[in-house]
Amino acid sequence: MPLKLYNSLTRQKEVFEPINAPYVGMYVCGPTVSGESHLGHARPFITFDVLYRYLLHVGYKVRYVRNITDAGHFEEEGKLAEDKITSKAILEKLEPMELVQKYTHLYHWAMDQFNNLPPSIEPTATGHIIEQIEMIKKIIADGFAYEANGSIYFDVIKYNEVYSKKNQPYGILSGRNLEDQLDTTRELDNQDEKKNKVDFALWKKAPVEHIMRWQSPWGEGFPGWHIECSAMATKYLGKKFDIHGGGMDLQFPHHECEIAQSTVCNHEMPARYWVHNNMITINGRKMGKSYNNVVKLSELFDGSHPILTQAYSPMTVRFFILQSQYRGTLDFSNEALQASEKALRRLMDAYEWLKAQTFTNEKKPKDAALDQQLNTWVNELAAFMEDDLNTAKVVANLFEIVPVINSLKDKHIAAEAVSGVTWQFVQAQLALYIEQVLGIRVESGANRKQLNSVIHLLIEIRKEAKAKKDFATSDKIRNQLMEMGIQIKDDKDGEVSFTFS
RNA sequence: GGUCGGGUGGCCGAGUGGCUAGGCAGAGCUCUGCAAAAGCUCCCACAGCGGUUCGAAUCCGCUCUCGACCUCCA
Numbered sequence: 001m002p003l004k005l006y007n008s009l010t011r012q013k014e015v016f017e018p019i020n021a022p023y024v025g026m027y028v029c030g031p032t033v034s035g036e037s038h039l040g041h042a043r044p045f046i047t048f049d050v051l052y053r054y055l056l057h058v059g060y061k062v063r064y065v066r067n068i069t070d071a072g073h074f075e076e077e078g079k080l081a082e083d084k085i086t087s088k089a090i091l092e093k094l095e096p097m098e099l100v101q102k103y104t105h106l107y108h109w110a111m112d113q114f115n116n117l118p119p120s121i122e123p124t125a126t127g128h129i130i131e132q133i134e135m136i137k138k139i140i141a142d143g144f145a146y147e148a149n150g151s152i153y154f155d156v157i158k159y160n161e162v163y164s165k166k167n168q169p170y171g172i173l174s175g176r177n178l179e180d181q182l183d184t185t186r187e188l189d190n191q192d193e194k195k196n197k198v199d200f201a202l203w204k205k206a207p208v209e210h211i212m213r214w215q216s217p218w219g220e221g222f223p224g225w226h227i228e229c230s231a232m233a234t235k236y237l238g239k240k241f242d243i244h245g246g247g248m249d250l251q252f253p254h255h256e257c258e259i260a261q262s263t264v265c266n267h268e269m270p271a272r273y274w275v276h277n278n279m280i281t282i283n284g285r286k287m288g289k290s291y292n293n294v295v296k297l298s299e300l301f302d303g304s305h306p307i308l309t310q311a312y313s314p315m316t317v318r319f320f321i322l323q324s325q326y327r328g329t330l331d332f333s334n335e336a337l338q339a340s341e342k343a344l345r346r347l348m349d350a351y352e353w354l355k356a357q358t359f360t361n362e363k364k365p366k367d368a369a370l371d372q373q374l375n376t377w378v379n380e381l382a383a384f385m386e387d388d389l390n391t392a393k394v395v396a397n398l399f400e401i402v403p404v405i406n407s408l409k410d411k412h413i414a415a416e417a418v419s420g421v422t423w424q425f426v427q428a429q430l431a432l433y434i435e436q437v438l439g440i441r442v443e444s445g446a447n448r449k450q451l452n453s454v455i456h457l458l459i460e461i462r463k464e465a466k467a468k469k470d471f472a473t474s475d476k477i478r479n480q481l482m483e484m485g486i487q488i489k490d491d492k493d494g495e496v497s498f499t500f501s
Numbered sequence: 502g503g504u505c506g507g508g509u510g511g512c513c514g515a516g517u518g519g520c521u522a523g524g525c526a527g528a529g530c531u532c533u534g535c536a537a538a539a540g541c542u543c544c545c546a547c548a549g550c551g552g553u554u555c556g557a558a559u560c561c562g563c564u565c566u567c568g569a570c571c572u573c574c575a
Contacts, residue, residue: 031575
């Protein structure tokens with residue numbers, strides 16, 4: 001059965017057919033590295049990681065391109081052009097690129113924590129200024145952009161006139177028509193450079209105080225926000241590629257502008273399937289800087305944000321996200337995360353136990369109905385993934401299987417109830433779906449509550465032994481733990497701490 | 502105001518015409534020295550009002566309500 005994806009462009013689920021199978025080109029809008037990633041950012045990266053993993057699993061050769069926006073763009077177009085990265089850098093007394101480097105590292109660290117596979121290519125905006133300039137030149141030559149005061153703007157009205165005739169008006173992705181926008185776009189200051197307020201910047205002239213600047217045919221400046229994705233996608237995936245992904249909030253204007261730019265340059269719609277994930281909300285509101293409700297990933301992992309009642313491991317967060325389908329909003333709360341934490345532990349305990357078992361090649365089950373049921377649940381996993389990546393249903397089926405595994409473990413059912421062949425099949429498919437497709441990593445001991453509790457228990461016993469001057473016991477605990485890579489430290493204040501080596 | 506998407510049991514969240522979603526929490530039982538874990542059972546909800554239909558959470562209409570986007574945004 002074929003994979004079906006919901007295409008935002010056509011507003012329906014469509015069978016996924018690569019342009020040039022078995023090769024698949026996928027572009028996903030990456031982060032702006034002017035700050036630390038937050039929980040909201042986790043969703044697209046985990047969603048598209050699962051899509052990437054699934055495409056690889058079914059045998060495609062995927063080139064996954066995810067950019068890093070390090071050139072900075074405007075706080076608000078039309079205001080005095082203020083570069084987000086530059087202003088932040090001054091505050092932190094860092095060079096812009098130093099700041100970019102810092103947050104790029106943090107971003108990569110978070111991606112790794114989530115067990116996201118690295119993309120095939122991770123291009124930076126600053127590394128592709130030449131490509132962006134070339135693209136802008138082409139758009140000007142074709143008459144769809146104009147210069148004003150050293151800045152270049154895309155002529156949206158003209159584009160719309162010409163491409164409406166080719167059934168591709170401006171706004172085709174987000175369902176907006178230009179007339180409405182002309183009426184409703186809010187008035188911004190300093191609009192006089194633009195012929196029309198719906199026009200967007202391809203290149204901005206850099207004011208004297210602007211640190212990030214590049215030489216261009218139009219003087220020193222910096223690229224507009226939208227052009228980088230078009231330039232890098234075209235460079236690495238070609239004029240037309242298979243999948244373009246990103247958050248729903250990028251649909252307009254970002255992706256709309258990408259479509260316009262790329263179409264003028266390359267004479268075709270850049271991507272076939274536009275895939276957008278929905279937002280993570282907190283108390284029903286989107287998580288975002290403007291709402292002051294941002295929980296950074298590092299805060300989530302160590303529990304340091306005031307809204308958090310505890311820390312949540314990266315796999316808990318990943319699992320939380322996978323328990324919903326990517327196109328719906330997902331509401332964050334401590335309660336919901338704690339539910340995911342417990343559920344994940346139950347799933348993984350059963351899975352890890354099953355993984356360690358050996359089964360026979362016996363084909364005949366004693367309980368044919370149960371045997372059949374297990375096969376059905378496992379076989380449905382593929383169908384759920386094919387249905388627009390319904391990871392929620394995949395997870396639900398995994399939880400149908402968990403009690404059967406635990407029943408086997410606790411000998412509530414006999415191993416022979418289900419055939420050895422079926423057990424082997426369950427083993428293999430669970431490994432495939434849990435670890436390969438959903439990308440859930442068996443968490444290291446250092447992150448496990450149970451292990452920490454055990455160590456604390458041993459520390460208590462050791463304290464008691466020491467109080468009774470039973471140093472043999474006390475030293476045995478310390479030395480044995482040391483051998484396991486856990487170092488006990490007697491602090492000066494009488495407290496005991498430990499570290500993993 | 503325009504465009505788009507929602508409102509499902511205590512919480513999170515699947516589900517587009519009939520068949521148990523699932524998780525967490527809660528209750529009972531089994532197991533158990535106790536506890537935990539695990540298993541079994543229960544908790545059978547779909548914003549409201551109409552309509553279509555043999556039958557609707559699911560289709561249609563209206564109402565109420567929440568949110569996203571409208572040139573910073575994953």
